[in-house]
Amino acid sequence: MKHIYTSLDIGSDSIKIAVCELYQNKLNLLAATSVKAKGIKRGLITDVDSAAKCIKEAFNDISDMVGFKIDKAIASVPSYLAEYNIIKGSTDINGNSSITSRDVMKSLEVAISSKKLEGKEMVTVLPIDFKVNDDMAIKDPVGLRGNKLSTRAVLVTVPKKNVYSVLGLLEHIGIEVVDISINNIGDMYSFKNKNFEEKVSAIINIGSDTTSISIYNRSVIVKSTIINCGGKNIDERIAEYFNIDIVVARKLKHKYALASKKHARSNDFIECKDTSGGSIKINQYELSEIVEDSIKEILNLSKNELNTLTSKRIDYIIITGGMSNIAAFEYASYDIFGENINIGSMKMIGVRNNKYSSVVGNIVYFISKLKLKGQNYTMIDDGENTRSISESPDSTLSKIFGYFFND
Numbered sequence: 001m002k003h004i005y006t007s008l009d010i011g012s013d014s015i016k017i018a019v020c021e022l023y024q025n026k027l028n029l030l031a032a033t034s035v036k037a038k039g040i041k042r043g044l045i046t047d048v049d050s051a052a053k054c055i056k057e058a059f060n061d062i063s064d065m066v067g068f069k070i071d072k073a074i075a076s077v078p079s080y081l082a083e084y085n086i087i088k089g090s091t092d093i094n095g096n097s098s099i100t101s102r103d104v105m106k107s108l109e110v111a112i113s114s115k116k117l118e119g120k121e122m123v124t125v126l127p128i129d130f131k132v133n134d135d136m137a138i139k140d141p142v143g144l145r146g147n148k149l150s151t152r153a154v155l156v157t158v159p160k161k162n163v164y165s166v167l168g169l170l171e172h173i174g175i176e177v178v179d180i181s182i183n184n185i186g187d188m189y190s191f192k193n194k195n196f197e198e199k200v201s202a203i204i205n206i207g208s209d210t211t212s213i214s215i216y217n218r219s220v221i222v223k224s225t226i227i228n229c230g231g232k233n234i235d236e237r238i239a240e241y242f243n244i245d246i247v248v249a250r251k252l253k254h255k256y257a258l259a260s261k262k263h264a265r266s267n268d269f270i271e272c273k274d275t276s277g278g279s280i281k282i283n284q285y286e287l288s289e290i291v292e293d294s295i296k297e298i299l300n301l302s303k304n305e306l307n308t309l310t311s312k313r314i315d316y317i318i319i320t321g322g323m324s325n326i327a328a329f330e331y332a333s334y335d336i337f338g339e340n341i342n343i344g345s346m347k348m349i350g351v352r353n354n355k356y357s358s359v360v361g362n363i364v365y366f367i368s369k370l371k372l373k374g375q376n377y378t379m380i381d382d383g384e385n386t387r388s389i390s391e392s393p394d395s396t397l398s399k400i401f402g403y404f405f406n407d
Contacts, residue, residue: 006379008359010040010043010076011043012207013036014035015055016032018356019062019065027364029351030065030066032351032359037051038053041209042210042228044162056173059071070379071175072379075179075180080162082184083120089114090148092147099143099146100142101375112155120157120158121160123156124369132150133146178379183359186364189365190364192364201315201316202306204302207231211302223309234253234291235249238287244274252272259326260332263327264289291326299337319342319344320344321354
């Protein structure tokens with residue numbers, strides 16, 4: 001059975017889809033696409049028909065790329081007002097026998113049932129550690145012997161509308177949602193390393209309309225927030241300053257500007273049309289000065305939010321998102337955070353662009369959940385070998401969580 005997984009990121013600026021195959025324990029990209037988003041503002045669906053059209057276009061594109069129909073996916077949902085609550089649960093192990101994946105899932109299910117979800121919907125549950133009898137802080141208890149298994153985990157919830165707006169839209173266009181996640185989790189799984197496992201860490205993802213700031217304690221997300229500024233604010237400043245169309249401003253930002261004016265050339269010009277149809281020459285230094293000031297403003301706001309979210313020392317910070325791909329971005333970030341800041345670097349062949357960090361990371365996270373369950377699964381039809389989530393309970397959401405908890 002081929003192990004193929006698809007992930008969808010519904011962004012304000014673009015719809016991103018990645019299809020990956022897990023082969024011999026290595027994740028390989030089969031295809032990735034990015035389609036201009038419509039009907040989506042600040043990560044939320046504002047025009048269902050427009051959003052449905054561009055998402056459908058993205059799925060058609062990715063299906064053409066891989067040569068077979070893609071109609072199942074992991075979907076990211078908006079992380080607005082997300083909450084992260086520590087929960088605890090335990091289950092008895094009959095006959096002091098070896099602990100199985102089923103026992104692990106039972107302990108998590110008990111933990112979740114202890115929390116009332118008033119006006120919220122569960123997105124996922126992230127195990128912190130396990131306890132077998134009196135042995136503490138075990139990361140993987142499967143195969144150990146004991147008569148009681150206990151767990152601590154983080155329950156991730158968002159407002160119901162964040163989930164159902166996405167599920168309803170995808171169901172409308174014939175896409176089956178296999179799992180849901182939030183991009184804050186996907187980002188961490190894209191860049192997860194020893195620093196995340198041992199330290200208090202943070203990720204800043206600068207998107208088009210918004211910037212998300214997330215804090216992690218030993219690879220588990222504990223807090224997040226969103227500020228309403230991003231790459232589009234920079235486009236608007238460029239457009240206003242040079243009196244040019246915002247589409248032109250965006251192209252100049254990505255193809256010509258630097259994030260540090262110190263590395264730009266004052267005698268290097270590019271010619272374009274202004275809004276009146278006249279010709280205008282823009283030098284790289286002046287353009288880069290606007291971009292640098294705007295980026296530093298976003299990073300300063302992000303730094304303030306980090307200080308608000310936690311009083312703990314943050315030892316490791318990564319910046320990702322499409323904006324972090326701008327040339328010389330690291331120099332602007334050094335001025336705000338010092339030289340210990342890390343700019344994300346997508347290393348998967350075919351998606352060496354940080355705008356794909358969330359969508360690829362959510363596939364990595366999904367695979368980690370399969371491992372937790374000890375389950376074999378693929379998102380493409382492969383005869384009788386493929387277990388379809390359609391066989392689970394009735395509603396879309398119950399299918400997702402029925403899949404997560406039931407063999």
